[in-house]
């Protein structure tokens with residue numbers, strides 16, 4: 464990091480923004496294989512929160528990679544950098560008073576740990592979307608698994624790149640739950656974080 468940088472202390476603080484919004488702000492990180500249901504559940508939860516007049520924002524792997532992270536691929540180093548930037552973006556949104564719903568494969572334990580450290584443990588909630596590789600491959604919503612099996616995609620998580628299962632997620636979601644059930648369950652578990 465550049466050593467001649469001094470943090471400018473903003474006059475309006477995070478606590479004041481939370482007060483203005485009337486609710487807490489934090490990151491809900493959805494991690495799991497491609498096709499596990501991260502985006503579906505994150506967007507279903509956002510709808511529930513939106514209806515409760517909670518200020519939210521969804522950060523989704525595919526979308527972020529089409530914009531700010533378009534220079535990154537799927538090597539372990541690029542995934543780490545992708546996750547690092549997501550953490551920093553989440554931190555800004557949390558500072559702005561929003562509940563951030565981030566849906567990323569985030570396959571490495573170290574990267575998820577770094578995200579937690581960046582936003583702070585109190586402002587971090589980890590959702591493991593525990594859908595098996597077999598089920599994700601059966602869904603193959605984007606045709607990526609087929610391409611990976613054909614050798615057209617390298618570094619495909621679950622096929623030719625690892626997914627390190629979360630050891631201590633705050634909640635685990637299974638495919639037996641409908642997206643609505645999953646969202647409602649997560650809401651129950653994050654409710655206390657919303658209360659100021």
Ligand SMILES: Nc1ncnc2c1ncn2[C@@H]1O[C@H](COP(=O)(O)OS(=O)(=O)O)[C@@H](OP(=O)(O)O)[C@H]1O
Nearest residue numbers: 497498524537542545567568569570617618619620
């Ligand atoms: N090789 C490989 N492995 C995994 N995923 C791949 C790959 N290539 C492309 N995609 C698509 O990119 C999305 C995953 O990007 P993420 O930013 O979430 O991944 S990571 O956290 O940096 O590992 C992922 O989105 P989701 O399907 O929503 O998970 C895929 O659509």
Ligand SMILES: Nc1ncnc2c1ncn2[C@@H]1O[C@H](COP(=O)(O)OP(=O)(O)O)[C@@H](O)[C@H]1O
Nearest residue numbers: 496497498499500501502503604638640641642
């Ligand atoms: N119980 C479930 N929960 C979430 N998604 C499910 C479920 N059952 C089937 N699906 C389907 O699986 C797919 C998951 O895709 P998506 O949400 O984009 O996953 P990811 O963001 O993890 O890649 C969607 O087509 C969704 O409709």
